[in-house]
Amino acid sequence: MSLRSKIVLILVTVVVAYAALDNGLLRAFAGHAFGRWEREDAAQDLARVQRRIDAELQDLLGKARLYAGMEAMSRFVGGAAPAFADEDLGPEAMERAGVDLFYVCDERGTVLWGNVLDPSTRESVRLREFPREALSLNHEALLFRAQAGHVAGVMMTHLHPLLLATVPVRGPEGALLSAEVSGFERPAHGAIVLGRFLGPELKQRIVDGELALVSDKTHAAPRRIELLDPGAPDLPAELLRTEAGQVYRAGEDGLLHAYDRLSSLRTGEKLVLHVALERTIEAHKRMSVNYALLSTLIGGLLILLVLVRLLQRIVVAPLTTLTAKATEIGRRDDTSIRVGMPRTDEIGQLAGEFDRMLEKLAKSRAQVIETARLAGMSEIATGVLHNVGNVLNSVNVAANLATKKTEDLSLCDLEMLVGVLQSHERDLSAFVGQDPRGKHLVPFLSELAGALGTQRKSIQDELRALNQGIEHIAELVRAQQSFAGTKGVFENSVLAEEFEGALSICRQGLMTCGEIEIVREFAELPPVRVDKHKLMEILVNLIQNAGQALAERGGSERRLTLRLARAGERTARLEVRDNGAGIPAENLTRIFNHGFTTKKNGHGFGLHVSANAATEMGAKLHAASDGPGRGAAFFLDIPMQVTSVEEPALAAA
Ligand SMILES: Nc1ncnc2c1ncn2[C@@H]1O[C@H](COP(=O)(O)OP(=O)(O)OP(=O)(O)O)[C@@H](O)[C@H]1O
Ligand SMILES: [Mg+2]
Incomplete structure (x- = not known):
């Protein structure tokens, strides 16, 4: 893999790793923040619905206080004005007050007057939870709180959930409504109980009011608000199980579901508030995270391109030139090539050092070649001298022998013969023919000739060996003289x-x-x-x-x-x-x-x-x-x- 590819690979890896890390962190932190924002939005809905219901209860309480404050009512409860109920209480009065339940009890819970209207038909109906004759002193409607001095809350009935408000009616005589139950500071002798059914219409009114409020907000996510009975299907189990506050669930339908419970007068009963919110915030989060990822990648790629371009110019290209030169030098075995890079940075220094190294290499190579040549010459010369030495030994021996044999030549005999012949110069024929010594002359001469011939042959042999040796030496010397080329x-x-x-x-x-x-x-x-x-x-x-x-x-x-x-x-x-x-x-x-x-x-x-x-x-x-x-x-x-x-x-x- 080329240097350039490696650099690109490393940079791409860095950019991708950075983008992945950045995206991961963004998802984690932004996800958390956006999720909280989304839940807060839903929680606000829940709280506002709660407040609306509280407002309804306050309205009921206000009305109950009005009635309880009427002198006629006080007298009626005290039994002094029995006609009051027939004249001033009735369906019209209930309609005016906007209530569906109206009970007047005395201090023992006996219902002095009572009526329940169906919220849709406006007909009188019987409500199991509110007997017509008397309410027990433990009835939720009569469980006044010491601090508040009144009852206000939701109570489940077999018809609809009921918003209930009860206030005491005080009489001048101060007849007591069971003190430990009421906890009143001042004596009371009766109670006004008002109720309003949380039927479909009221629910709708509350929800519509809420939605109208929400839709005023710009960029509000579409949502659905419901008031559900505890038996409604698909409620989260933890909502029913625990007393914990709100419960949030990201549904498979792509909505965020938020649940809360309304405080109820009867323990174990839960009226459930439900807000289903379209997850536009989540969608915005996803989109922003994706945009962030995209911008990181694009930014990273741009940086990468610039870096690659710079690295290419500053590092890769000079290194490529250097490598190409080195390869060429290796291929052509030519140490005269130079890189010649006029730069002052590290690469320029490297190239300069490279050139200087080549210079030295060329010089030392020339030296090596010269040394090798001299060494070769000396080795050859040694070999030749060795052989010359070998041959000279033989030549020496042959020359010595030839000398010795020349010395040994039978010249004394010849000289002696010449002396004898000179002394008989005048009577040479008589000496040869008659003298007993002269008679030996011819056989002696032929013997001498034979001996001389043998000696000559022996000397010739030695001289031939001598010649051969000398010729060999001459050839060796010739070879030495022309060893390089021949x-x-x-x-x-x-x-x-x-x-x-x-x-x-x-x-x-x-x-x-x-x-x-x-x-x-x-x-x-x-x-x-x-x-x-x-x-x-x-x-x-x-x-x-x-x-x-x-x-x-x-x-x-x-x-x-x-x-x-x-x-x-x-x-x-x-x-x-x-x-x-x-x-x-x-x-x-x-x-x-x-x-x-x-x-x-x-x-x-x-x-x-x-x-x-x-x-x-x-x-x-x-x-x-x-x-x-x-x-x-x-x-x-x-x-x-x-x-x-x-x-x-x-x-x-
Ligand atoms: N015929 C042989 N028998 C035993 N050893 C031998 C024989 N020929 C050569 N060698 C061994 O090989 C060695 C190298 O022989 P070489 O002829 O190269 O050198 P050298 O005879 O020692 O010296 P020179 O250079 O004078 O010939 C000898 O020293 C010897 O040990
Ligand atoms: Mg030898």
């Missing part, structure tokens, strides 16, 4: 002859190693194209190492076997085997390392140079040994179809 010259060679040549170079050296049996096992092989001098170099090294290994072992039956065979259809194998000191298994590959030697005066170059030479001519050199004291064998495998100079190099590669 490749060896390949010629058709008879491998057996090459073996013999190498052996003759080493012969004198081998002689210094004591008595060694040399075994030749040469198979018939066609001529093979090889670089003769490289081959010579390798064989001389192998034979010398074998001689040294045999010398190291000591003892008798020391054998050097030179074998020529096929190692496959197209490979010739030259093997140099000895039964000398042997090689430990762990050294079998190390012996080819430059400088590895186990010899006191060794250099560890011979096998290294030989292995390199083998590779250069497309051959392979490897060793085998059964371990210390059990001899060693070196194999040089040469491909036989080599016909050109380039091919071995290819094969070697």
Whole structure:
């Protein structure tokens, strides 16, 4: 993934995470606040309905007080004006007062006058809860409160819920209405009980008044207000169970339902107020939260775009250039390329450092190449000197022998013969023919000629070996002079002859190693194209190492076997085997390392140079040994179809 994509991904993740967190918090806090607002709205409705009902009760109370304050009423209750009821009380009076129930009781609860009108038909009806004859002194309508001195509240009846207000009627004589029940400070001798049914009409009136009020408010959510009997369906269980205040429920119909209970005169009875509110506030909340989310996202995206653009210009683009340059340098292996970024910030410094590093790299690379070249030269020079040294040993020995043999030439005999012949210069024929010494002259001469011939041959052999060695040295020196560019010259060679040549170079050296049996096992092989001098170099090294290994072992039956065979259809194998000191298994590959030697005066170059030479001519050199004291064998495998100079190099590669 590119740097740019990563940055974009990180920024997008940050924006989305921020938006999610912000939205979550907003939902939690705004949800809470909006929900409270919504409930407060419903609670206000509930409270206003409560107040309206209270107002109705106050109205009833006021009317009851009016009646109780009438002197005629006081006298009627005291039994002094029995006609009062027939004249001043009746359905018309009730209609005027706007009440559905009118009871006048004396201090014992005896109903002096009483009537109940159906709210819809306005006919007189019997109300189970209000007997016509008398109300018990425990009747809710007579349970005056000490503090208030009156009764006001809702009472459930079998017809409708009833708003009820009772006030005492005081007489001058102060006849008592049961003191512990009434708790009156002053004596009373009767009571006025007024009631108004909370029937459908009144309910509607209250609700309509409420709704009219609400609809005056701007942006008010549509709502439904109801006064429900306790038996109404779908009331929340907790409303009936507990005495807790209001109950709110978010309905599946998408409305908020708020419930409250009206205080009732009879415990256990509950007239329920219900407000069902459309959740416009909730909808507003959702919409605002969504708008907030949208604006956060849009704002975040805008910031993101600006940031990405800036990062692209300030960071990504320069880094991309830097990366492209680095890649190009790697691909083209060209340390002359420079980034060249004229900036002063960290990226500019990085680019500057990068360029400086390249500068140093180019310099040190040139140094390394030079060092490697010198090292290569010195390694090759070492190899060449080593081989020259090897050959010079043989050359030295051959020259010494030739000198010695020249010294040994039978010249004394010849000088002695010349002296004898000079002394008989005048009678040479008589001396040769008659003198007994002269008779030996011819056989002596022929013997001398034979001896001189043999000595000449021996000297010639040494001189030939000397020549061969010198030629080899010359070739080695030529190779050294032109090591960098030249490749060896390949010629058709008879491998057996090459073996013999190498052996003759080493012969004198081998002689210094004591008595060694040399075994030749040469198979018939066609001529093979090889670089003769490289081959010579390798064989001389192998034979010398074998001689040294045999010398190291000591003892008798020391054998050097030179074998020529096929190692496959197209490979010739030259093997140099000895039964000398042997090689430990762990050294079998190390012996080819430059400088590895186990010899006191060794250099560890011979096998290294030989292995390199083998590779250069497309051959392979490897060793085998059964371990210390059990001899060693070196194999040089040469491909036989080599016909050109380039091919071995290819094969070697
Ligand atoms: N025929 C052999 N038998 C046993 N060990 C051998 C034989 N040929 C080589 N080695 C081991 O391999 C080592 C490396 O041989 P190499 O010819 O490279 O170096 P060297 O003979 O020690 O020294 P120089 O550089 O003078 O030849 C030798 O020191 C020797 O331990
Ligand atoms: Mg050696």
